[in-house]
Amino acid sequence: MNRAVDTDRRPFVLVWEVTRACDLACKHCRADARPNRHPDELTTAEGKALLDEAREFGEGQLVVLSGGDPLSRPDLFELVDYGVDRGLNVTLTPSGTSSLTPAVVDRLADAGLRRMALSVDGASAAAHDEFRGEDGSFADTVAAAEAARDAGVPLQINTTVCAETVDELPALADLVAELDAVLWSVFFLVPVGRGTVLDPVSPEAAERVMEWLAETSESAPFGVKTTEAPHYRRVAMQRRRDGGATPPDGPESDGVGRRTGVTAGDGFAFVSHTGEVFPSGFLPASAGNVREEGLVDCYRDAGLFRFLRDPDGLKGKCGACPFRRVCGGSRSRAFAYTGDPLASDPLCPYVPAGYDGPMPTGGRWEADA
Numbered sequence: 001m002n003r004a005v006d007t008d009r010r011p012f013v014l015v016w017e018v019t020r021a022c023d024l025a026c027k028h029c030r031a032d033a034r035p036n037r038h039p040d041e042l043t044t045a046e047g048k049a050l051l052d053e054a055r056e057f058g059e060g061q062l063v064v065l066s067g068g069d070p071l072s073r074p075d076l077f078e079l080v081d082y083g084v085d086r087g088l089n090v091t092l093t094p095s096g097t098s099s100l101t102p103a104v105v106d107r108l109a110d111a112g113l114r115r116m117a118l119s120v121d122g123a124s125a126a127a128h129d130e131f132r133g134e135d136g137s138f139a140d141t142v143a144a145a146e147a148a149r150d151a152g153v154p155l156q157i158n159t160t161v162c163a164e165t166v167d168e169l170p171a172l173a174d175l176v177a178e179l180d181a182v183l184w185s186v187f188f189l190v191p192v193g194r195g196t197v198l199d200p201v202s203p204e205a206a207e208r209v210m211e212w213l214a215e216t217s218e219s220a221p222f223g224v225k226t227t228e229a230p231h232y233r234r235v236a237m238q239r240r241r242d243g244g245a246t247p248p249d250g251p252e253s254d255g256v257g258r259r260t261g262v263t264a265g266d267g268f269a270f271v272s273h274t275g276e277v278f279p280s281g282f283l284p285a286s287a288g289n290v291r292e293e294g295l296v297d298c299y300r301d302a303g304l305f306r307f308l309r310d311p312d313g314l315k316g317k318c319g320a321c322p323f324r325r326v327c328g329g330s331r332s333r334a335f336a337y338t339g340d341p342l343a344s345d346p347l348c349p350y351v352p353a354g355y356d357g358p359m360p361t362g363g364r365w366e367a368d369a
């Protein structure tokens, strides 16, 4: 991904969790979603003020309306219309439920929605619905994906990688292609919210998945990105290097002398349903609340965000790693396991040459592959 955006000044991706209400009960849910809306959710007026602030980052700022299920908000269309009218690139991550009808998708397309992201965590109805906690979710999701394609809304498929889903990945890749998705976003589980009851894959298994993803991406008709697994960029670089295409600027470059990707607080910001500004939805450490502090000021100037944008402030083997400027590890996972967002990412098995400091703890670091 081209990082033409100056991520010290603006996030490449701004996510607003418009609600935590959702009819599903997914096993991995970061938001620990509930059937009913929280009484302290940002109001319609506060949401519009937030979108106005997002516009201060610049024309075309990418804003992802997330949840919960955004369709649980009766003012969702009004918010999409408002954001698009303000010149924002508005995308949506609705839940795969019977509420997401073709008529709803058409209405969103008419509003100018730039992308719809749908979660698919199993390649069959049985596997997906078991993970999502709702019979019929797979059918609803596939129908919505087809509706998005018919309406001309680019489709993204999000998949969670954990012990329960990892064997589904090859069949899921086929499904992503069948659905004509433009992007497959593969999320490596961070144990927050309901995700604490799931087993992450081991670092060695994660490495094998990333190598497979890198290989798959070379011929797939869709793009591949990882979420909360920036070491995918290290794996891809090593793969290119081993293939003889040594990056000219050394291991801290993607080969053209620039950083790639975004990580928590560095090209990425998250506003919770009650207005808290987090570096990521998986790193729930608040830099302020949009009801009191400015979103733009929080992103640019809050100490938490500034620390997260400094790869030289990383600790442990991430701090000693020659790939820290293209990777840096998942700050969310480090925080989830250690309480320190600058600690090493326990999902990465790479050990920098000559490194003899402490190894990451937590998760399944000692687990077999």
Ligand code: SF4
Pocket (backbone or CB within 6 Å): 230, 231, 234, 317, 318, 319, 321, 322, 323, 324, 327, 328, 329, 330, 344, 345, 348, 349, 350, 351, 352
């Ligand atoms: S050690 Fe840290 S910075 Fe280096 S590749 Fe692994 S996660 Fe990335």
